[in-house]
Amino acid sequence: xxxxxxxxxxxxxxxxxxxxxxxxxxxxxxxxxxxxxxxxxxxxxxxxxxxxxxxxxxxxxxxxxxxxxxxxxxxxxxxxxxxxxxxxxxxxxxxxxxxxxxxxxxxxxxxxxxxxxxxxxxxxxxxxxxxxxxxxxxxxxxxxxxxxxxxxxxxxxxxxxxxxxxxxxxxxxxxxxxxxxxxxxxxxxxxxxxxxxxxxxxxxxxxxxxxxxxxxxxxxxxxxxxxxxxxxxxxxxxxxxxxxxxxxxxxxxxxxxxxxxxxxxxxxxxxxxxxxxxxxxxxxxxxxxxxxxxxxxxxxxxxxxxxxxxxxxxxxxxxxxxxxxxxxxxxxxxxxxxxxxxxxxxxxxxxxxxxxxxxxxxxxxxxxxxxxxxxxxxxxxxxxxxxxxxxxxxxxxxxxxxxxxxxxxxxxxxxxxxxxxxxxxxxxxxxxxxxxxxxxxxxxxxxxxxxxxxxxxxxxxxxxxxxxxxxxxxxxxxxx
Amino acid sequence: xxxxxxxxxxxxxxxxxxxxxxxxxxxxxxxxxxxxxxxxxxxxxxxxxxxxxxxxxxxxxxxxxxxxxxxxxxxxxxxxxxxxxxxxxxxxxxxxxxxxxxxxxxxxxxxxxxxxxxxxxxxxxxxxxxxxxxxxxxxxxxxxxxxxxxxxxxxxxxxxxxxxxxxxxxxxxxxxxxxxxxxxxxxxxxxxxxxxxxxxxxxxxxxxxxxxxxxxxxxxxxxxxxxxxxxxxxxxxxxxxxxxxxxxxx
Ligand code: SF4
Numbered sequence: 046x047x048x049x050x051x052x053x054x055x056x057x058x059x060x061x062x063x064x065x066x067x068x069x070x071x072x073x074x075x076x077x078x079x080x081x082x083x084x085x086x087x088x089x090x091x092x093x094x095x096x097x098x099x100x101x102x103x104x105x106x107x108x109x110x111x112x113x114x115x116x117x118x119x120x121x122x123x124x125x126x127x128x129x130x131x132x133x134x135x136x137x138x139x140x141x142x143x144x145x146x147x148x149x150x151x152x153x154x155x156x157x158x159x160x161x162x163x164x165x166x167x168x169x170x171x172x173x174x175x176x177x178x179x180x181x182x183x184x185x186x187x188x189x190x191x192x193x194x195x196x197x198x199x200x201x202x203x204x205x206x207x208x209x210x211x212x213x214x215x216x217x218x219x220x221x222x223x224x225x226x227x228x229x230x231x232x233x234x235x236x237x238x239x240x241x242x243x244x245x246x247x248x249x250x251x252x253x254x255x256x257x258x259x260x261x262x263x264x265x266x267x268x269x270x271x272x273x274x275x276x277x278x279x280x281x282x283x284x285x286x287x288x289x290x291x292x293x294x295x296x297x298x299x300x301x302x303x304x305x306x307x308x309x310x311x312x313x314x315x316x317x318x319x320x321x322x323x324x325x326x327x328x329x330x331x332x333x334x335x336x337x338x339x340x341x342x343x344x345x346x347x348x349x350x351x352x353x354x355x356x357x358x359x360x361x362x363x364x365x366x367x368x369x370x371x372x373x374x375x376x377x378x379x380x381x382x383x384x385x386x387x388x389x390x391x392x393x394x395x396x397x398x399x400x401x402x403x404x405x406x407x408x409x410x411x412x413x414x415x416x417x418x419x420x421x422x423x424x425x426x427x428x429x430x431x432x433x434x435x436x437x438x439x440x441x442x443x444x445x446x447x448x449x450x451x452x453x454x455x456x457x458x459x460x461x462x463x464x465x466x467x468x469x470x471x472x473x474x475x476x477x478x479x480x481x482x483x484x485x486x487x488x489x490x491x492x493x494x495x496x497x498x499x500x501x502x503x504x505x506x507x508x509x510x511x512x513x514x515x516x517x518x519x520x521x522x523x524x525x
Numbered sequence: 526x527x528x529x530x531x532x533x534x535x536x537x538x539x540x541x542x543x544x545x546x547x548x549x550x551x552x553x554x555x556x557x558x559x560x561x562x563x564x565x566x567x568x569x570x571x572x573x574x575x576x577x578x579x580x581x582x583x584x585x586x587x588x589x590x591x592x593x594x595x596x597x598x599x600x601x602x603x604x605x606x607x608x609x610x611x612x613x614x615x616x617x618x619x620x621x622x623x624x625x626x627x628x629x630x631x632x633x634x635x636x637x638x639x640x641x642x643x644x645x646x647x648x649x650x651x652x653x654x655x656x657x658x659x660x661x662x663x664x665x666x667x668x669x670x671x672x673x674x675x676x677x678x679x680x681x682x683x684x685x686x687x688x689x690x691x692x693x694x695x696x697x698x699x700x701x702x703x704x705x706x707x708x709x710x711x712x713x714x715x716x717x718x719x720x721x722x723x724x725x726x727x728x729x730x731x732x733x734x735x736x737x738x739x740x741x742x743x744x745x746x747x748x749x750x751x752x753x754x755x756x757x758x759x760x761x762x763x764x765x766x767x768x769x770x771x772x773x774x775x
Contacts, residue, residue, distance in 0.1 A: 061712055078695075370699045374716045408710050410703025410717075411578060412667035430578065437580030446705075450576050454584030457570040458591055467543045484749050494708040498715040499746030502544070509537055509546035513565050 046133065046162050046343075048397040050381035053404035060375040065204045073201055074373040080311025081364065081418065088307060098304055099422045101297050102358035105258075106349065112258040112291045113340065119261025123323030125336035133163035136341045140165060140250065140283055141172055143337055147281050149174065149247035153239075155265070155272035156180035157252025158196055158361055159341055160285050161383040162396060165250070176250075177242045179271040181235055188215045194377030196384065197309055197363045202376050205231070239271070249275040249333070253286040254360070255301055256338075259294045262322040263338065266305060266315045273319055282324070282333040288340050289357040295320075301360060304420040308362040344395050352431045356391050358421040365415035365425060371408055380405055387415035387425040394432050403441055406432035445491075464510045471504045478503030530560040530649065534599035536592075536638075538609045539571045540738035548738070551765040552605045552641060559649035561601070568595045572612040577620065578704055586624070589617050593630045601648065602638045605761055606737050607669020608704075610640040615672040640669055641761060642678035642736065653686040653764055661763070662693045662730040664721065664744065666737035670697060679736055679760040686764055691728040702743040718747045726755050733757045 049056075060066055085091045105112050117127040128143075130136035136159075144152065152174055160166065166187070169176040178187040182200035186193060188211050193199030200208070208231055213224045219238060225231050251272050255264040263284050265272045276282045292298060298320075306312045325332030348354050366372045366386030377385035382393040382402065390405035406429035415425040436442050456463040477485040484500040487493065495501060533556050541549045553563045573588030592613065596602050604610040617631040645651040661683070669675035680690055701707060701717025708714075722744050725733045733748075733755055735741050745757040 057710070057712060061716055370701070370717050371713055374713050408706075408713065410667070410699050410701065410706045410714075412699035412703070413671035414667070414697070414699065417671055430580070433578065433580030434582050435580075437582070442580065446579065447581075450579045450581045450584060453571070454573075454576050454581065454588055457573065457584075457588040460568045460570040460591075460595075463570055464542075467539075471543050482749075484746075486750075491708050494711040495746070497711050498750060499718065499743065500749040501746055502742065502749075504544045505546060507546065509542040509549035510565070510567075512546055513549075514567075 046383070046393075046396045047164055048382050048393060048401050050393060050397070050402040050405055052381055053379060053408065056379040056381060057375050057408075060379045063376075065207065066202050066376050069202055069204060070373050070376055073195075073198070073367060077310060077367040081308065081367070082311075084307040084311040084313065088303075088313075091304075091307065094300055094304055095420050095422060097300050098360075098420060099358060101292060101300065102421055105291050105293065106289070106354060106357055109288065109291065109346075109349065112293060113288060115258040116256050116261055116291060119259070120323065120336070120338055121261075123261050123336075124326075125261065125323045125338060128337060128339045130339055130341045130343070133341070133343050136163045136285065136339055136343065137165055137168045139339050140285060141169060141174075143281070143283055144169065144174060144248050147247055147335070149281070151242065151246050152176040152248045152250060153179050153242055153246040153275045153279065154183075154250040155252070155267065155275040156183050156197075156199070157250070157285055158193075158383065159252055159287050160250065161193060163285070163341065163343065165285065177239070177246075179239050179243065179275050180267070181232065181269060181271075184235060184239065185211060188212075192378070193383055194385065195363060195366060196361050196386075196388075202378065243274040243278055246275075246279045248281045248283060249277075249279040250283045250285060251276050253284050253290055253338075254305065255298050256286065256291045257293075257295055257298055257320075258291055260322055262295065262298075262320050264298050264302070265319045265321065266302065266317070267319075268310075268316045270317050273317060276319070276321060276333065277331050280333055281335040282321075282337070284336075284338040285341065286338070288342055288345055289359075305360055305362050308364040308418065308420040348395060353391070353395060353428060355423050356388070356395075356428055358423055359388055359392075360421060361388075362420055364418040364420065365423075368414045368418045370412065370414070371410070387429070388423075391425060391428040391432070394435075399432060399435055399439065400441060403432070403436050406430075407436075464508065468508050468511055471508060472506055475503055475506055529562045531562070531600050533561045533563050533601045533603050533644075534596055535563055535565050536569060536572070536596065536602055536604040536609065536613070537565060538604060538606045538738065540742070541605065544742065545738060545759075548605065548759045548762055551759070551761040551768065552603075554765050554768065555641070555645060555651070555761055556603060556649075559645055559651035561649060564599065566595050566599075570595075572609040574609065574612040575704060577612065577616065582620070586620055589613075589620055589631070590624075590627050593617070593627060593634050596638075597630055597634050600637065601644065602634070603641055603644045604638065605641040605759065607640055607666050607673055607675050608737050608739060610638065611668035611672030614638045614640075615668075640673050640675050640678075640736070642675060642682055643673065645682060646678040651682070653682055656686045656766055658687045658689070659732070659763070659766075660689045660691055660730050661732045661734045661758075662691050662725050662728040663696060663760075664693070664700060664725065664733060664735040664740060665697045666735050666740045667697075667699050669736050675736060679734075682764055683734070683760055686766075688734075688763060691730045693724045693728050695724060700740045700743050702739040704739065707743060714743075715747075718743050719751075722747050722751070722753065722755070726753055730755075732763070734760050734763055736760055
C-alpha cells in the first residue's frame with residue numbers, strides 16, 4: 046500500500062489552510078452525524094444488532110479458515126474460481142493475468158477499498174489496460190489523479206465547482222464543451238461518459254461488502270447502481286476483496302445490511318444491494334461468463350490472535366470517520382493513506398510499516414466518539430494505543446518524550462517528592478504570568494505549543510495539597 | 526453537625542492540585558455538604574494516564590499499582606475529573622490484566638471509585654439548595670461522557686441550584702485537549718477548540734461549564750486569547766458559587 050503518512054504534519058497544515066476542504070468537512074460532520082442519530086433513534090433494535098454483528102464477526106474470525114474454505118467450495122461448485130493472494134503484489138498479478146487471459150482492453154471498476162489498498166488501477170494502467178472507475182466519486186478523483194479522501198465518499202474533499210472544472214477539462218475531448226454548474230447536470234454528463242464504458246468493457250472489477258460462506262454469494266452495497274452495470278455486462282467479473290469479509294449465512298447478511306447504511310449515511314438501506322452468486326447459468330438472461338474472486342490477505346491474518354484482531358470486524362461503514370473531530374478537521378488526504386480517520390489510524394501501520402505511519406495513531410485525543418458509533422464495537426482508541434505501545438517498545442518516539450514519561454512515572458512512585466517539586470514548578474510557572482490579566486501568554490519549550498494559540502491561566506502560588514496540609518495542621522492545633 | 530454518612534478519599538488529580546486548588550476546595554465542601562467526611566491521602570500521585578496514553582505501558586502499570594495501594598482501603602474514592610476517573614475505573618483492570626494480585630485489587634478499587642457528580646447524585650443522594658438563577662452552557666468532557674456515563678448528573682445538580690442550561694451545538698464533541706495531543710498537534714487542537722468555544726459562545730450563556738480540568742483550561746485559554754468574555758467553570762465551582770468571589774462571576 047502506498048503511504049505517505051510521514052508527511053502527516055505538513056499535510057495537516059495544508060488541510061487546515063484549505064478553505065474549500067474545510068467547508069466540505071463541516072458539512073460532512075454535521076450532516077452525517079445528525080442523520081445517523083435520527084436513523085438510530087428510529088430503529089430500537091440497533092444496539093442489539095450491533096452486539097449480534099460483533100458476535101458473528103468474532104465467530105467468523107475464530108473459524109476463518111473453515112469459513113473461507115467453505116466459501117471457496119461454494120463458489121467453485123457454482124462455476125466460479127477463487128484465487129488466494131497473500132500480499133498486494135500477488136493480488137495485482139492475479140488480476141492482471143485474469144484480464145490478460147481474456148485479452149481484455151477495457152475494464153470497468155466499481156468502488157472497492159481493497160483495490161485502493163493494493164494500488165490496482167495504476168498497475169493495470171501501467172500494463173496498457175484502460176481501467177475506468179465507475180463510482181462517481183472514484184471517477185472524479187481518477188480524472189484528477191487523486192486518491193480517495195474518505196472510504197465511502199472518496200471525493201468528499203471537493204466542491205461542486207472543482208468537479209465542474211475537472212469535467213470541463215477532461216470531457217471536452219469527448220464532445221462535452223459546456224461548463225456545467227448544477228449537480229444534476231454534472232451527474233448526467235458523467236453518466237453519459239460512463240455508459241459507453243459500461244457497454245464496451247471486457248472485464249468488470251468489483252469489491253465485496255460481504256462474502257457469504259454458506260452459498261458462495263458476494264454482497265454488494267452501493268448507492269449508484271454502477272456496481273450492477275460493472276458486474277453484469279462484461280463477460281468476466283473479478284471480485285477483489287479481503288479475507289475478513291466472510292460471514293456464515295444470508296441471514297447474517299441481513300443483520301449487517303441493516304447496520305451498514307444506518308451507520309454510514311443514516312439511511313435505512315442503501316439504494317442498491319446485490320447478491321451475486323457465481324457466473325451466468327444457462328437459464329440466466331445476463332451475467333458474466335467468468336466469475337473470479339480474489340481473496341486478499343495482505344497483513345490481515347497476522348492480526349489474528351493479537352489485540353488487533355478486533356479491527357478485522359470492520360465493515361468499512363465510515364461512521365468512525367464521520368464522527369471523528371480530528372478527521373473532520375484535517376480530511377482524509379492528511380493521513381497519507383487510503384484508509385483514514387480512526388480506522389485508518391489502526392490499519393495503516395499494519396498495512397504499511399509503523400515507522401511510516403506512527404503519527405496516525407498518535408493524532409487522536411482518544412475522545413472515544415468513534416468507538417461509540419462503530420456498528421461492530423471496535424475499540425478504536427484501544428487499538429490506536431496498541432500502536433503507541435509498539436512505538437514505545439521499539440523506541441520510535443522522540444527521546445525527550447520517552448525521558449519525560451519516565452521521569453513523570455518515577456515521581457509518581459515518590460508522591461511526596463512530586464508534591465514538593467510541583468510546588469516549586471507552579472511558582473516558576475507563575476513568573477511567566479501577567480499580573481494584570483492573570484494569564485500567561487507565552488511559555489517556553491513544548492508548552493509553547495499551548496500558548497501559540499491559547500493563553501494559560503496563571504496558577505496560584507500554593508498547591509491544593511500544601512494548603513490542605515496547613516489546614517489540617519491548624520485544625521489539629523485547635524483541637525489540642 | 527449531623528452524623529457523617531461515611532468517609533470519602535479524595536483523589537485530587539494533578540491538574541486541580543497544581544493549577545486550580547480552589548476547585549479542589551469546592552469539591553471538598555460539596556462532599557462534606559452531602560454528609561461525608563473527606564480524607565485526602567497524602568501518598569497520592571497522578572493516575573498514570575500520560576504514560577498509559579503515551580505508549581509507556583510498563584510505567585503506567587507501576588503508577589496504577591501505587592494508586593491502588595494508596596486508595597484501596599477507603600470506603601469511597603471520589604474524583605472530580607472524568608478523565609482521571611475513567612483511567613482508574615475503566616482502564617486499570619485491563620492494564621493490570623497479567624498481574625493477578627493487582628488485577629484483583631483493581632477490581633476491588635474500581636467498584637468504589639466515583640466521578641464527583643455520579644457520587645453526589647447516586648451515592649450521596651445530594652440535593653443542592655437553590656442558590657440563584659443563572660444561564661450556562663455545558664461541555665460534556667469526553668472521558669466522563671463515554672467511559673463513565675456522566676451526562677445528566679451534573680446537569681441535574683446544576684438545575685437544582687438554579688442553573689438553566691442552554692445546550693450548545695454538539696456539546697458532546699471533543700474540545701481538542703486530549704492530554705499531550707494539544708501540544709503534539711497544536712494546529713489540529715487549535716481548530717477543535719476554536720470550533721468548540723464558538724459553539725459555546727453562540728448560546729449567549731453567562732458561562733461555559735464542564736467537568737474536567739484539561740478541557741476547562743483549554744477552552745478558557747482559547748476564549749481569553751480570542752478576547753471573548755465568556756468565563757469557564759468546573760461544575761463543582763458553580764455548585765458552590767456562593768463561595769466564589771463576586772468579581773469572578775460578574
Ligand atoms: S471501524 Fe467501525 S465505524 Fe469505522 S469504518 Fe469500521 S465498522 Fe465503521
